[in-house]
Amino acid sequence: MNVAIVTVGDELLAGRTTNTNATWLCERLDDRGVSVERVTTVPDRIDDIACVVDEYHTAYDAVVVTGGLGPTHDDVTMEAVATALDRDLEENEEALIWLEESGYSRGDLTDGTAALPTGSRPLHNENGVAPGAAVENIYVLPGVPSEMKAMFESIESEFTGIQTVRETVVADEPESALLDRITDVRERFDVAVGSYPGGSVRLVLEGTDAETVEEAAAWLRERVDVAE
Amino acid sequence: MNVAIVTVGDELLAGRTTNTNATWLCERLDDRGVSVERVTTVPDRIDDIACVVDEYHTAYDAVVVTGGLGPTHDDVTMEAVATALDRDLEENEEALIWLEESGYSRGDLTDGTAALPTGSRPLHNENGVAPGAAVENIYVLPGVPSEMKAMFESIESEFTGIQTVRETVVADEPESALLDRITDVRERFDVAVGSYPGGSVRLVLEGTDAETVEEAAAWLRERVDVAE
Numbered sequence: 001m002n003v004a005i006v007t008v009g010d011e012l013l014a015g016r017t018t019n020t021n022a023t024w025l026c027e028r029l030d031d032r033g034v035s036v037e038r039v040t041t042v043p044d045r046i047d048d049i050a051c052v053v054d055e056y057h058t059a060y061d062a063v064v065v066t067g068g069l070g071p072t073h074d075d076v077t078m079e080a081v082a083t084a085l086d087r088d089l090e091e092n093e094e095a096l097i098w099l100e101e102s103g104y105s106r107g108d109l110t111d112g113t114a115a116l117p118t119g120s121r122p123l124h125n126e127n128g129v130a131p132g133a134a135v136e137n138i139y140v141l142p143g144v145p146s147e148m149k150a151m152f153e154s155i156e157s158e159f160t161g162i163q164t165v166r167e168t169v170v171a172d173e174p175e176s177a178l179l180d181r182i183t184d185v186r187e188r189f190d191v192a193v194g195s196y197p198g199g200s201v202r203l204v205l206e207g208t209d210a211e212t213v214e215e216a217a218a219w220l221r222e223r224v225d226v227a228e
Numbered sequence: 229m230n231v232a233i234v235t236v237g238d239e240l241l242a243g244r245t246t247n248t249n250a251t252w253l254c255e256r257l258d259d260r261g262v263s264v265e266r267v268t269t270v271p272d273r274i275d276d277i278a279c280v281v282d283e284y285h286t287a288y289d290a291v292v293v294t295g296g297l298g299p300t301h302d303d304v305t306m307e308a309v310a311t312a313l314d315r316d317l318e319e320n321e322e323a324l325i326w327l328e329e330s331g332y333s334r335g336d337l338t339d340g341t342a343a344l345p346t347g348s349r350p351l352h353n354e355n356g357v358a359p360g361a362a363v364e365n366i367y368v369l370p371g372v373p374s375e376m377k378a379m380f381e382s383i384e385s386e387f388t389g390i391q392t393v394r395e396t397v398v399a400d401e402p403e404s405a406l407l408d409r410i411t412d413v414r415e416r417f418d419v420a421v422g423s424y425p426g427g428s429v430r431l432v433l434e435g436t437d438a439e440t441v442e443e444a445a446a447w448l449r450e451r452v453d454v455a456e
Contacts, residue, residue, distance in 0.1 A: 010422055011432070013264040015255025019247055022269075027243025036241040037276070041250075041267040044422070048265070071404045072423040073414070110404040128425075129404070144426045176299045176338040176357070186301070194238055194272070195300040197356075198372045204239070 001161045003029055004038040004056040008049055008067035008077050009143060012041045021066050021148055028152065029064075033161030044068055049080030057084065057138050062159065064152075067143030069130040071110035078133065081140055082117035089115045095122035095131040104129065126150040165210045167217035169203045171224040178203070181223050189216035200227040229389045231257055232266040232284040236277055236295035236305050237371060240269045249294050249376055256380065257292075261389030272296055277308035285312065285366050290387065292380075295371030297358040299338035306361065309368055310345035317343045323350035323359040332357065344368075354378040393438045395445035397431045399452040406431070409451050417444035428455040 005025055011017045022039045029036050037060055042048045049068070056063045068077030082089045095114035096106060102124075109129070116122060116133040123132035123139070128147040133140045139155060141148045171178055175197045182203065186193050189212055194204040203220065207213045233253055239245045250267045257264050265288055270276045277296070284291045296305030310317045323342035324334060330352075337357070344350060344361040351360030351367070356375040361368045367383060369376045399406055403425045410431065414421050418440055422432040431448065435441045 011424060013254055013267065014258040015251050015253070015264075016432075018251040019267075023243050023246040025243070026241055030242040036243075037271065039241065039247075039269040043265065070423075070425060071407060072410060074422055110407065113404075146426075176341075179299060179338065182300060194302055195298075196239060197298060198374075204244075 001033075001061045001159060002035045002037045003062045003064060003159065004040070004060045005036060006049070006052055006056065006063060006065045007039065007041045007143075008044060008065065009041070010044050010074070012067075013043055021143065021145055024145070024149065025064060025066070025152065028156065029159055029161075032156070032159050033163040034159045035161060044074045044076060046076045046080045046083060049077055050083040053081055053138060054084040057136060060137075062137045062139065064139045064141065066141040066148050069132065069140070069142045071113060071130075075130075077140060078116060081133070081135065081138060085117055085136060085138070087117040087119065087135070090118050092116040092120060092122045092131070092133075095124075098122065098124050098131070099129070123151050123155060126154075162208060164206050164208055165213045166204055166206045167213050169205070169217055169220045169224060170227040171201045171203060172227040173201065173225050175201045178224060181220060184223075185216055185220050188219065189213075191216045229261075229289045229387060230263045230265045231290045231292060231387065232268070232288045233264060234277070234280055234284065234291060234293045235267065235269045235371075236272060236293065237269070238272050238302070240295075241271055249371065249373055252373070252377065253292060253294070253380065256384065257387055257389075260384070260387050261391040262387045263389060272302045272304060274304045274308045274311060277305055278311040281309055281366060282312040285364060288365075290365045290367065292367045292369065294369040294376050297360065297368070297370045299341060299358075303358075305368060306344060309361070309363065309366060313345055313364060313366070315345040315347065315363070318346050320344040320348060320350045320359070320361075323352075326350065326352050326359070327357070351379050351383060354382075390436060392434050392436055393441045394432055394434045395441050397433070397445055397448045397452060398455040399429045399431060400455040401429065401453050403429050406452060409448060412451075413444050413448050416447065417441075419444045 092114045117135045120133035120135040141151045191205045191207040196202040320342045345363045348361035348363040369379045419433045419435040424430040
């Protein structure tokens, strides 16, 4: 299963907020064996969000969109997702009932609070007001981290992939000096190797068979200057 | 001037690394009045990188690409940028001379260290080996933060835009209760307003005229329950 993540928000693009929502989602999806193929941040503009969601929902098995839910003028994500899918926005009765049961009275809710693309399955917000939505292969979550995380956990089981195993070998040698052993380990074992320099070099071995990955890491540790 | 940022790396998509390079670049570009329109993370795969760079370099005034430079098999960014622009990769003589002057002997450098898309202007790496490149409207920088930052600073003056001013008002009211005053301040003053909930609500007022933004913030502070 492959997935794209779309994070919505001018504050991310202005560098006022670090995109830790993306890190968290990537880690969770990776833990489930799902391959995240894109993480894209877009501004709080309907056309921009709709354009990217439209592209990704046909290109990937699923799209997770986060941010831009709520009652203010800059919360345009639901409208954008509806636009991308050529659907209308309409008050979702199931979401309204859930909000009432959670103690919000309909009269007090801002108009449009529960407006989701037609045909959506509402996703309940345990830590806030604005509901999320699942529609076609698109999951729309809030941007506030506590709300996003709780909502993702309620749908997490819908994401499944092939579990991989990783081992990291940290080498105290320049990356260029390690090339021969990187080539060797890739040839000898059925593992993918990522090389991440910066001070020491982290060599990340990844594969679907735990034993193979372990053997490859052991082989490599005997042949590089392992950092303490 | 509008810009897209492309960050390259499987480690970002697996959630093993938080994309602080993107935050740093966004903040720097925003400080210069440049509008960042997209931040997209792509895997260490030539086709994926090339496809996104190709799209963005025609859609935006400039593209900043970071990550995936270096000697290992997973460093494919230069090849991908060359592919996107339908150019070859070739050893850049100016980059090699700079490396020699910095104390690296040609014989010791890994083959391809200074291979850049044909016609590139090399960007020198003050904190590492792999040179960057400026080609057409694309700037290719390393992914190691210290290397990326120093290299960006050497080209920063090529990014210019319209300076904006921001004031933040933090309100101790639910976002939905603030809607009337958000509408009012947008109507009365020539400012854009961003609303960021999560505990208190941060209302960010932004405009090109410092006095207007200050007046708008003062007007708003008198009318909301300002958080201590």
